[in-house]
Amino acid sequence: MTDASAATGHEASWTVVGQHAAVSALASAVASGRVAHAYLFAGPKHTGKTLAALQFAQALNCTGDGPPCQRCRQCERVAAGGHADVEVITVGSPCDESEHRHSADERDIRICQIRRLDRLVTRAPFEGRCRVLIIEPADLMNDAAANALLKTLEEPPPRSVLILSTDREELLLDTLRSRTRRITFTGLPQAAIERALRDRWDVEPGRAAELARLSMGRLGWAVVALHDARMMEEREEALARAEELAASSLAGRFAFASSLGGGFTKDRRHVHRVLDAWQAFWRDLLLIASGREDQAVHRDRLDRLRPLASQCTVRGIVGALRSIADARQQLDENASPVLALEVMMLALPELRPNAVGDRPRP
Amino acid sequence: MNVTCLQENLARGLGIVGRAVAVRSTLPITSNVLIATDHGRIKLAATNLDIALSCWIGGQIEEEGAITVPARLLADFVNSLPTEKIQLSLSPRSRQVKLVCARNEATIGGLDADDFPPIPAVDDGGTLEIDPKMLREAISQVVFSAATDDSRPVLTGIDLVVEGDQLTFAAADGFRLAVRHLQLQKKAAERQEVIVPAKALAELSRLLQDQEDPVRMTFNANKTQVLFALKDVELVAQLIQGTFPDYSRLIPKEWGSRAVVEVRDFLQETKIASIFARDGSGIVRITFQGGDDGTPGRMTIAARAEEIGDNSGELDAQVEGEPAKIAFNGRYLQDVLAVLDGGRVALETTGPSQPGVIRPLDNDTYVHVVMPMFVQW
Ligand SMILES: [Zn+2]
Ligand SMILES: [Zn+2]
Numbered sequence: 001m002t003d004a005s006a007a008t009g010h011e012a013s014w015t016v017v018g019q020h021a022a023v024s025a026l027a028s029a030v031a032s033g034r035v036a037h038a039y040l041f042a043g044p045k046h047t048g049k050t051l052a053a054l055q056f057a058q059a060l061n062c063t064g065d066g067p068p069c070q071r072c073r074q075c076e077r078v079a080a081g082g083h084a085d086v087e088v089i090t091v092g093s094p095c096d097e098s099e100h101r102h103s104a105d106e107r108d109i110r111i112c113q114i115r116r117l118d119r120l121v122t123r124a125p126f127e128g129r130c131r132v133l134i135i136e137p138a139d140l141m142n143d144a145a146a147n148a149l150l151k152t153l154e155e156p157p158p159r160s161v162l163i164l165s166t167d168r169e170e171l172l173l174d175t176l177r178s179r180t181r182r183i184t185f186t187g188l189p190q191a192a193i194e195r196a197l198r199d200r201w202d203v204e205p206g207r208a209a210e211l212a213r214l215s216m217g218r219l220g221w222a223v224v225a226l227h228d229a230r231m232m233e234e235r236e237e238a239l240a241r242a243e244e245l246a247a248s249s250l251a252g253r254f255a256f257a258s259s260l261g262g263g264f265t266k267d268r269r270h271v272h273r274v275l276d277a278w279q280a281f282w283r284d285l286l287l288i289a290s291g292r293e294d295q296a297v298h299r300d301r302l303d304r305l306r307p308l309a310s311q312c313t314v315r316g317i318v319g320a321l322r323s324i325a326d327a328r329q330q331l332d333e334n335a336s337p338v339l340a341l342e343v344m345m346l347a348l349p350e351l352r353p354n355a356v357g358d359r360p361r362p
Numbered sequence: 363m364n365v366t367c368l369q370e371n372l373a374r375g376l377g378i379v380g381r382a383v384a385v386r387s388t389l390p391i392t393s394n395v396l397i398a399t400d401h402g403r404i405k406l407a408a409t410n411l412d413i414a415l416s417c418w419i420g421g422q423i424e425e426e427g428a429i430t431v432p433a434r435l436l437a438d439f440v441n442s443l444p445t446e447k448i449q450l451s452l453s454p455r456s457r458q459v460k461l462v463c464a465r466n467e468a469t470i471g472g473l474d475a476d477d478f479p480p481i482p483a484v485d486d487g488g489t490l491e492i493d494p495k496m497l498r499e500a501i502s503q504v505v506f507s508a509a510t511d512d513s514r515p516v517l518t519g520i521d522l523v524v525e526g527d528q529l530t531f532a533a534a535d536g537f538r539l540a541v542r543h544l545q546l547q548k549k550a551a552e553r554q555e556v557i558v559p560a561k562a563l564a565e566l567s568r569l570l571q572d573q574e575d576p577v578r579m580t581f582n583a584n585k586t587q588v589l590f591a592l593k594d595v596e597l598v599a600q601l602i603q604g605t606f607p608d609y610s611r612l613i614p615k616e617w618g619s620r621a622v623v624e625v626r627d628f629l630q631e632t633k634i635a636s637i638f639a640r641d642g643s644g645i646v647r648i649t650f651q652g653g654d655d656g657t658p659g660r661m662t663i664a665a666r667a668e669e670i671g672d673n674s675g676e677l678d679a680q681v682e683g684e685p686a687k688i689a690f691n692g693r694y695l696q697d698v699l700a701v702l703d704g705g706r707v708a709l710e711t712t713g714p715s716q717p718g719v720i721r722p723l724d725n726d727t728y729v730h731v732v733m734p735m736f737v738q739w
Contacts, residue, residue: 073480080477082389082391082477082479084389084411088388093388094386094387094388096512098385115512118512118515119512119518122515122516122602122603122604123411123412123559123600123601123602123603124585124586124587124600124601124602124603125586125600126409126411126479126482126600127479127480155604157515157603158603159586159603160603
């Protein structure tokens with residue numbers, strides 16, 4: 001319990017790893033009773049924003065000593081996801097319209113879902129002292145929803161706290177940001193993740209080191225990967241594919257863009273995870289090409305990455321990384337997914353393949 | 363748990379609390395009904411987190427216990443059983459409820475009673491006793507004026523003010539305002555004001571139908587819940603947080619023209635005119651004027667719909683002041699006239715663009731204000 005024992009005072013019972021500034025701001029707000037009506041939890045994915053939001057909800061309703069005590073009925077009910085006053089508003093969460101059936105495949109958070117939030121915040125809490133409504137990811141609110149929320153924030157009702165959680169705060173309206181108190185979450189140092197995996201999740205040292213490296217600062221990612229073998233497989237596939245595509249003809253690249261882009265509306269997350277892996281792949285090539293191989297994420301693949309890196313210029317790799325980032329942005333802005341991926345393919349440098357015999361076994 | 367009760371009692375109890383079962387919720391357990399032994403009786407409870415309903419029924423308690431089971435499934439099953447004794451049992455550490463009635467036997471899978479949202483205890487903010495018939499009438503006279511959309515959440519509630527020996531109900535949706543005063547038996551210790559969701563009071567009104575004993579109304583000290591305790595039934599509603607608009611200034615203090623008519627005739631003519639007003643924006647036009655030389659005055663209620671035709675009806679009216687004309691949404695007029703229990707009513711106005719005021723003639727406990735519609739006369 002390295003992080004918890006390092007904490008002092010009000011933060012002692014929080015279990016969010018590494019986010020000392022965030023936890024200390026939230027814990028002292030609870031202790032002093034100076035709680036804002038709305039918070040913006042901003043920072044990369046998988047860095048503890050959701051856990052912090054739930055622990056904040058516990059602390060605001062806790063009836064034990066040293067909130068969140070994790071032992072009282074209120075803390076337990078929040079942790080079990082059964083607290084009547086704590087709700088997450090997200091893509092696909094229910095609204096109050098009897099004829100609507102929302103599903104997680106939807107693109108955005110809609111006005112009817114914010115209207116439900118509006119009704120909930122004006123109702124006194126049911127079982128606790130404070131309603132906590134978490135909008136996540138807040139950047140996925142569409143314009144109508146964001147404007148409706150803005151109205152709510154103008155006249156915040158008592159006994160309620162809103163938390164807007166996002167890893168892309170630049171996509172939020174400035175007016176929304178200015179009406180919330182900002183709590184910043186940061187990526188964690190690799191060593192901190194490695195230590196947390198070993199100490200709290202009992203991961204054996206070699207695997208902890210590997211996951212910590214691959215996580216790129218996101219402890220939550222490592223914890224999910226720990227329990228979900230599919231995730232690692234998917235990543236391996238995406239990396240093999242990135243390597244293959246770097247060496248394939250334009251026709252081959254376009255064919256892949258069309259199949260990946262075609263599945264975008266059905267499973268956005270998959271596409272984003274593939275792009276994550278590609279970004280990591282090109283980032284590793286960049287590190288190798290610029291002589292910082294020791295910082296590469298895919299240490300197990302160095303033998304395969306080195307010959308590819310030797311064919312690239314730093315400039316070419318930077319161009320590739322930029323084109324992946326551009327494609328992401330266009331996907332967020334609802335451009336045609338196939339077109340966005342095709343444009344990206346055009347900008348990736350064309351490399352000579354590694355000898356076929358070297359291919360890692362699938 | 364092991365209890366036995368009559369089918370009809372269980373069916374009735376499930377029917378009562380079933381009104382509070384959540385239709386859709388992020389908490390799946392709220393679509394269940396809680397069954398628990400409670401001081402020698404069987405307690406049933408359900409909540410959609412806006413209201414919570416509890417109901418107690420008699421039965422033999424063989425063994426104490428509690429469980430929650432899917433409300434719809436249980437109600438459908440119990441309703442289809444013969445009117446005989448039902449035995450409900452739950453073996454220790456199991457979540458399977460066994461029901462036996464006559465020659466039927468069923469097992470229903472449940473969820474732990476411990477996970478059911480605890481129904482708030484409301485006991486520390488003072489209690490009032492109210493006559494159930496009066497309460498029901500008061501609710502019916504204001505509830506239709508509450509807003510139905512959530513654009514201003516406080517207006518979806520009914521404002522309740524306790525002051526001295528008066529309990530005042532008010533509802534407004536931006537187009538109309540209804541205010542009803544109720545006389546209390548006992549003076550309240552202090553002034554209190556809360557906003558109760560209109561839907562919760564509509565549910566209460568339904569429960570009051572077959573209630574004889576006084577209803578006990580209790581707020582909790584921090585004004586988060588209100589409890590209405592009936593015989594064997596309790597309703598707890600989450601209060602709306604916020605400030606209800608100061609409506610007293612919306613009620614005109616004086617009038618320029620006033621017509622007194624029979625409620626029944628007024629409602630009848632409004633209904634007829636509304637048939638013709640259906641195609642337009644539901645506008646009915648009212649004109650009234652005094653009679654000559656002691657003859658009674660008259661009120662005309664008219665509507666016209668392009669391409670369909672028009673209608674004009676007339677009724678006797680006792681008119682004071684200037685002749686007047688004013689147009690209203692016919693629906694709004696019908697809503698208020700329908701909840702006035704006969705007798706005579708006064709319509710007061712100070713001009714076609716000023717709100718109309720409707721007051722029953724025989725008592726001053728009710729007032730209704732309606733915004734006019736703007737029309738070419
Ligand atoms: Zn606690
Ligand atoms: Zn909806």
